[in-house]
Structure formats: structure tokens, C-alpha cells
Amino acid sequence: MPQAIAAVNDFVVKFANVNGSGSASANELFARAILRMGVPVSPRNIFPSNIQGLPTWYEVRVTEKGYLGRRGGVDMMVAMNPQTWAQDVKEIEPGGYLFYDSTKPMPASMFREDINIVGVPLTAITNATYSDARQRQLFKNIIYVGALSVLLDIDEKKIQGLFGEQFKGKEKLIDSNVKALQLGRDWVQQHIDPDAVKLKVRPSNNVGDKIFVEGNNAAALGAVYGGATVCAWYPITPSSSLAEAFQAHCKRLRHDKETGKAKYAIVQAEDELASIGIVIGAGWNGARAFTSTSGPGISLMTEFIGLASFAEVPAVIVNVQRGGPSTGMPTRTQQSDLLSCAYASNGDTKHVLLFPEDPKECFDFTAEALDLADRLQTPVFVMTDLDIGMNHRLCAPFQWDDTRNLDRGKVMTAAELEAGKTFGRYLDVDGDGIPFRTYPGTHPTKGSYFTRGTTKDEYARYSEEGPVYVRNMERLQKKFHTAARIAPQPLRYSSPKPTKYGVIYFGSTSPAMAEALDHLEADGNHVNALRVRAFPFSQAVEDFIHEHDKVFIVEQNRDAQLRTMLMADFTLDARKLVPVLHYDGTPITARFIASDIAQKLAQLKVVPFEKAAS
């Protein structure tokens, strides 16, 4: 008998499926049921660039402590895809469990001796009950959820409750799903020892008032609350669901009650060139506008982003980052667009980036980005990624302060112009580098100007004079410093003990980092941490680096892009910043971070031979 991993509310179940088989909703049902028992879960989709027939995985981390990063390793594999069988079986931790469809006998060579095998004849059960092919396919998924619910002690009432919510008003569907669930439960209860699987879910109350939502949905809602009225986009994974969610939210929240008319405009553009062009046109004309896209879209947008930066037009771009160009890896997650966004376009351009850690910050930062873009009159990027964007993540509930008004920044009104207030479109009136603007059509004789890229003086008059250009560029630099002050500030987490080691991280690395810090601390590796939330970096980031001898920079890209930006912004000794890099397309894990940093710390702590000898 192999050993058996025993764990309560702390394990990883991975589902291996074929995409297009209806497994996604069954797997989500599984995760939600555990959540309803008060136990935090962190599910992740791992899917191909495909709609039907290719392998897809859904990994659910059950985590009493609320560690929402990917843990790494699999305690139970629900192997529903013959195509990936070998790979899936290999991935199970020793002492872990393989759950499979045992309808057809399989040779012993297909299994492993160091894992526990749980076979349920899913196909046989399904085919004995259903004759319709589609029903067979869909209910087989529910049957395995039923079987797992017995094995893992998941409360069947919670699952039934979820059916009730999902199929509200369609009683027939509720009944048929409950029946399928029961088929799976009955078979296991009759044939399998209740202790065969020692991974158990026990009711808890660690979920609290948290919400369970995808980052794309959250960002879309942030755009509604942030007052975006124009959205232009082009479909691209993993960002498409953001624009679609914006449409769905607007349909509910943004129609005039009396006339039924829309207080928003959404255009699915012909490409990303047009999406950003529409956003810039709307921003220039005083509407709040945004686009959502991913890396290849950013590449196409770069010329326009430069124009918006030089012409000082507000624009918000949500970049749901993925892996590289073309197709395939792009359905996997990365943080590899930092440089391409921070310095997008020709000429001396630098842009404001915000780094949300979870759906809550996707909501907050998208709304905030719309304010910042107006205040700074420049493009602002919300740098989310596939891991946050397309997975349900447990996070703090969204909040809104009803006294908050949309901050439209320095906009000169007709009354101010009429009263004789001096208007210079590119004139810095109060030292923050931000000039006043007017919306087109404001005043019959005052305040109009011609918008160009580079070639203008303080009053928007055409000028190719060198000193005039330099003055403008220095003002833009000053504006960038202002951005560092008003953008979200970094958050610091201090080790209980003083230490000369620090770690800087950002975005979706956050949950894995929080867990890794606990592991490191438990092992006596004391590290202070700083989560960077925006570029340009504030003074606090430089101070943090100077405070430590070595600072690990944890990123999900190959080229240590954040580190490059830190090196460019501050005067630093390159040896001081140690990259910790993960970029295989899977979300970074606490295990990886903790072990990589621990190894590097061990090397640092080795006393050089000569010194030891002397």
C-alpha cells in the first residue's frame, strides 16, 4: 500500500479535461461548493488556444489559510482526458490520489505504485442513465463532482444550493442536475471505503465577506464606476472578457431609466490601432475612454500611445498580459509587457503603469486610472495579467465612497475663459507640469487650439525651435514626477526581525509572495518586502532599496523587466538587485519563490574561504 497524503482544507485537486466538454462549469461548481463551506479556494484555468477537443486543466487549491497563489504540486488528479493521461499521472505527488473513469479496465503499467487509485465507472453510470449524447457528456461531469463530494466530504447541500441559484426558475434543470449529482454520490457510497481518500474538506469560516470574481470582470466594473463612457476594443485573449463584461455591466447600470438610451458607447474596432485611436479621440474631446488588450495589441498601439503622451490626451489601457506573440503560449500568463508599455512609442516617451494584485485592485485601479489619466492628461496602463484576469479569485469586496467625484483634472471652462483667465494649452501654471486644457467647442472665440505631437509652444502655436521643444520636454518630465507622487504608493511588509535583505514584487505575484514570506520567515530567513503598485516609482521604492544590502526582484518574465526599470530610474549598484524570475507560462508559486530566495540567501551567507581562514 502506498502511503496516503492526509490533509484537511489544505490540498490541491487538478482536473484534466478536454475543452468544449462542459467540464469548466462542473469544475467551477466544485470550487464554489468548497467556498460555500467557508473554506478559501483558489482555482486556475490552464487552457489552450482552442475551442474544442484540446487538453485543458482546472486546478483548485483548497486553502484554509487563504493562500491564494498557485502552490505547485497536485494531491489529487481527476484524470478525465486520455490524451494527457501519462503526463497527468506523473504530476501527482507521492502518496497522492488518481481519480479516474474505471469503466474500461486499464493495464497496471498505466498507473504508479506510489499513488492511490480511485476508480469510478463514470461512463458506465452515465450511459446506464442517459441516452442522449449531449446529456451523457454534460452529466458525466456532474456525476464526477458527486463522486468527489463523497470522497472529500463536500456538503451536497451546498452544491444543490448552487444549482438552485444557477438555474433559478428552471426547476427541471435543477432536478436533473441534482439527480446526476446523486448518481455519483450513490455509487461511491456503495462501493468505496469512506477513508479511501484522506483529503477532506471541513466547514470553516475563513471566507468572510470576501467575493469570488475574475479580474477582467472587476476591471470592467471599475471602468463603469470610474465613469468611462467610451470603450473601443479588439478581441484578443486574455482580455476579451473585460470589454464583454463592461458591455454587460453597462446594460444593467448605464441606461437612462426614462428613455432607455445608453450613457456609454462601445465599439468593437477593426484592430487595436483603431481601438486606441477611438480612445484618444474620445479623450481629446472630453469623454472618459478606455481599451482592453494584451501584448500584441500594445505593439500595434504604440505609435498612438506616443502621440497621446506628447499631445497630452488622457487614455486608459488595460493590458491583460500573456506570453508573447502569435498563438499558443498566449493563453498562459506572464508579466512580460512592462518595458513595452512603460516606454511604448518613438521619441522620449514614458508612461504611467499601475500594477493590481487581484480583482479588488483591478476594480480600484481601473477607476483610479481614469482619474489619473484625466489629471495627468496622459495614457495610463493597468497592468493585469491572465492569472488575475481570467481566473476567479477570492478578494476583499469592492467599495465605493459616494462622496467621490470623477476628477476631470485641469479643464478650463467657458466661464473661466470669458472671465479672462490666461489659457496656454501647454503652459505650466503651478509647477506640477500639468497644463490646462479645453474641450473642443467650449467658447466661441477663446480657448481653441490645434493639437499636435511634438511641435508646439506653451500656447500650442507651431514651433520647430529647439529651446521651445526642450522646454516642453522638461515640463513633461516634471509631469512624470508628479505622476510618481499621485499614483498608488508601494506597500511595505516588514519582517518581525531586522534584516538587510529585501524583496520587491508586483501584480499577480502577490498571493504567492505572501505565502513565500511566511515560509521564509518560518525557516529563519528574514526578508522585508515591498509591493510596487505603480510606475513611475515613488521615492519610497528607492529608499527601500537603499535600506537593504540585497534586494530580490521577483518577476514573471525572463528579462527582469522591473529590475531594468529600477536601474534606469535610480542610481543603483546592479549587484544589489538580484532577479528571481519565473516565466514558463504557469503562475508563479510560493514554493518556487521561497526555495529560490532561500538558495540565494544561503549562497550570500556563505563566508568566503579566505575570511574564514584568517
Place this chain on the structure above:
Amino acid sequence: MTYIAKPRLHHPSLVKNKAGFTRRDYEGAVSTLCAGCGHDSISAAIIQACYELDILPHQVAKLSGIGCSSKAPTYFVGASHGFNTVHGRMPSVMTGANLANKDLIYMGVSGDGDSASIGLGQFAHIMRRGVNMTYIVMNNGVYGLTKGQFSATADKGSISKKGVANSEESIDLVSLAILMGATFVGRSFSGDKNQLVPLIKAAMDHKGAAFLDVISPCVAFNNHAGSTKSYEYVREHNEALNRLDFIEGREEITTQYEPGTATTVQQHDGSILRLRKLGEEYDASDKVAAMKRVQEGLQAGEVVTGLLYLDPTPKDLHQNLNTVDAPLNALGTADLCPGSGVLDRINASFR
């Protein structure tokens, strides 16, 4: 030298229009284009059209791409906002601007390189979206600002200034605009003010995607023998289908036009277009016939001008999107932000 401002003093005898402005109030900065450039004639026609339409100058938004033509918005209606965007992408910026404020008058100015080459995609899509605008291509068949390369509208077989023959097919923007769904499509010639000014006025009054292809000879690089977009060639090959008289909806004076010589088309907003027939019978509201006539002209080497196609009851982008009557850029926090109560309910749905 666009920073040379024109003197602001106006002659007291200049006639004011109903909006209280003289023709000079619709002028812009001094043109920096070459002397004799067709584009300047088009700018002058735009100025005349705006003056005659009694438009409030600041209610115009001028947008352009990059190229000689795209410099032109600086030279007309100086009291309005303008935006010199990036090459070939003016249509998307104008679409966004239009979405933000449906109440302004949108004037897009582009060239043949800007619209038929680098910007062909955006050109097509702004037409099919029905953005309420006047889109003018100052079409000279050549890249002026980069000194004389062929553009995609140069006719096959035409000869460049350096003596090279164009071996590629030309793109006919008029045909394309009709095909893509523009609801007002006309063509004219920069040197034919009598035809051009009423066309621009009618286009500006049209509540949908209005496109004007204006042949505009380039005096520097495309005004020689062998060019099919020179003054001489166009004058010889211009076949005007109709003359246009434009009457705004609020004016009821129609008696000055001889019945029998004109067809009247009433537009969606009540304004009236009179098409004076020259030559054959031509029905501008027949899309298929319009396509056929334009293609026949191309084959015969004629520049068919006039109002080529008109849908008198167009639906524009805002109608299609069913947006509120107020401009989107005028909506405030109360209109846009659903507040914390709604958010609490949304949170509950995510549990």
C-alpha cells in the same frame, strides 16, 4: 510658417452671416503649402461653405492625419479645435471624438496616401460605422511631403515627375466609400469652386458618413504631362453629373430654381438638396446605378464629379448605439457612477 498669424483687423464693410461672423472669421493661419496647391483652394471652399452655412466656428472639430493635406486644417476655421493625429489613423480618432460629443460638426481632412494606403482600413471602417462627419480627401495621387512617390490613387499608367510609369492599379476611394456604406458620396475638383462649395455644404449638413473625394493637383510633383491628376488633365476629363444647390431646412426659398431642371432630395433633417441635371439623367439615390456610373467613368478615363450617391435618411453611429441625447462628455458623476448601494448588491452576487 503657420505661426505667422493673419492680421485680425477686418474691413468694416465685410458682410456678416446670420451667426454674426464675416467670411474672414472662418479663416485659419497662413498656409505653408506650395503656391498654387489645390489643397488651398479646398480650404477656401471649406471656409466659404462654413460661412454660408452660418456655422459657429468653435462648433467645428477638425481632424487630420499626416501629409500635405493633413496640414490643411490649420488654414481654415482657426477658432475651432483641431487635431493633427498620426498617419492614416484620423478616422479612428474622429470616431472617438464623435462618440464623445455628438453635437459638434466633424470635419476630417486626409490625403490619398493617408486614406488609400496606410489608412485604407480605417477609411473603410469609418464609412461602415456611419460616423456623422464630413470626410474630405484632398487627392493628388502623389506623396508631396516626401517628394513625389506615387500614391495608391495614382492611375495605372500615369507618369511620375521622374518619368516612371505607375504599374499598379489605382484605388478609387469614391467606389470604396459607396461600397463600405457611406451615405453621402461626392467627387469634385479643387479648381471648381462652383461645384465644390455646395457639395461641402451639403456634406456638412448630412447626418451621417459623408465622403468627398476632391481631385487636387500637386503643383510640385504631379502637375505635368502624363499625370492624370494635373490641372490640365482633370479640366479636360471632368464630367460633372450634376450641379448641386443646397438649401438648409430652415429656409423655404425654393422658387429661385427652375422646375424641370433639378431633382429635389430632402434629407433627414429637412434640408433640401437640388441636383441640377447636366447631361444624362442621374439618380443619386440608386446605389447600384451610382457604382455602375462611377465604374463606367473610370473605364472611359473620365473623372465623374458631383453628388454620386446619397441616402437621404441615414442612421449614424450614435443612433445605432442608441446613445443618450446629451453628449457623453457632458455626463457627470451622478449620471455615470452607480454608487455604493448598487455595488453592495453586486458584491453579494459574487459570493
